Amino acid sequence: QSALTQPRSVSGSPGQSVTISCTGTSSDVGGYNYVSWYQQHPGKAPKLMIYDVSKRPSGVPDRFSGSKSGNTASLTISGLQAEDEADYYCCSFVGSYTFDFGGGTKLTVL
Amino acid sequence: EVQLVESGGGLVQPGGSLRLSCAASGFSFSNYWMHWVRQVPGKGLVWVSRINTDGSSTSYADSVKGRFTISRDNAKNTLYLQMNSLRVEDTAVYYCTKGGATVLDNWGQGTLVTVSS
Numbered sequence: 328q329s330a331l332t333q334p335r336s337v338s339g340s341p342g343q344s345v346t347i348s349c350t351g352t353s354s355d356v357g358g359y360n361y362v363s364w365y366q367q368h369p370g371k372a373p374k375l376m377i378y379d380v381s382k383r384p385s386g387v388p389d390r391f392s393g394s395k396s397g398n399t400a401s402l403t404i405s406g407l408q409a410e411d412e413a414d415y416y417c418c419s420f421v422g423s424y425t426f427d428f429g430g431g432t433k434l435t436v437l
Numbered sequence: 438e439v440q441l442v443e444s445g446g447g448l449v450q451p452g453g454s455l456r457l458s459c460a461a462s463g464f465s466f467s468n469y470w471m472h473w474v475r476q477v478p479g480k481g482l483v484w485v486s487r488i489n490t491d492g493s494s495t496s497y498a499d500s501v502k503g504r505f506t507i508s509r510d511n512a513k514n515t516l517y518l519q520m521n522s523l524r525v526e527d528t529a530v531y532y533c534t535k536g537g538a539t540v541l542d543n544w545g546q547g548t549l550v551t552v553s554s
Contacts, residue, residue: 365482372476372532373482384542389528416482420539424496425493426472426484 349417459533461486
C-alpha cells in the first residue's frame with residue numbers, strides 16, 4: 328500500500344480539464360513544498376511534469392499545473408489531449424532525503 | 438541531451454546478488470544527486486535509494502536497507518546498485534534517475550530484475 332493516496336482512475340473528454348489528487352499527511356505532502364508529478368506512458372520511463380508543487384520543467388506544456396492545500400496536492404490538466412492518456416504518479420519528499428510515491432492514477436481521454 | 442542507460446538486470450535466485458549499473462551522459466554527472474526507483478510490472482513506482490554528489494551520503498527505503506548499497510564513480514560517470522540477499526519481492530524494473538535532493542528530473546529506460554527459483 329502506497330504512502331500517498333491517489334484515485335485509481337480519472338477520465339475526461341478532449342478539451343476538458345481533469346484534476347488528480349494526492350493525499351498524504353503532515354509528514355510528507357503537508358510538511359514540505361516538494362511534491363512532484365510524473366507521467367508514464369505504457370512501456371515507457373516516467374517523465375517529470377511538475378516539481379516543487381507547482382513548477383513546470385522546460386518543455387512541459389502550461390496545460391499542466393500543480394497546487395497544494397494542506398496534506399493534499401493536485402495535478403490539473405486543462406485542454407485535455409489524446410496524448411495525455413497515461414498513468415500519473417505523485418511523489419513527495421518525506422525528510423532524510425527519502426521519497427514516497429502515490430499508487431498512480433490512470434487517466435483515460437474519452 | 439541527458440542519457441541514462443541501465444544494465445546488469447537479469448534472472449537471479451532468491452538469496453543471490455546482482456549489481457546494476459547506470460551509465461550517464463549529456464550532463465555533468467558529478468554535480469547531481471542520483472537515485473534508484475523500482476516498479477513491479479503493472480504496479481506503481483517505489484523509491485529505493487539516493488546518493489549525493491560525492492558519494493559521502495546515502496539513503497535507502499526500509500525495504501532494502503541493509504541489503505542494497507548505492508555507490509557512484511564520478512570518473513566513469515556511472516551509478517551502481519549492489520543488491521544482496523535478493524527476495525522474490527525485489528522483482529521489478531529498476532530505473533536510474535538524475536535529480537537533486539528533492540526531485541527526480543530525468544529517468545533511464547530501466548532494467549528488469551527477476552528473482553525466482
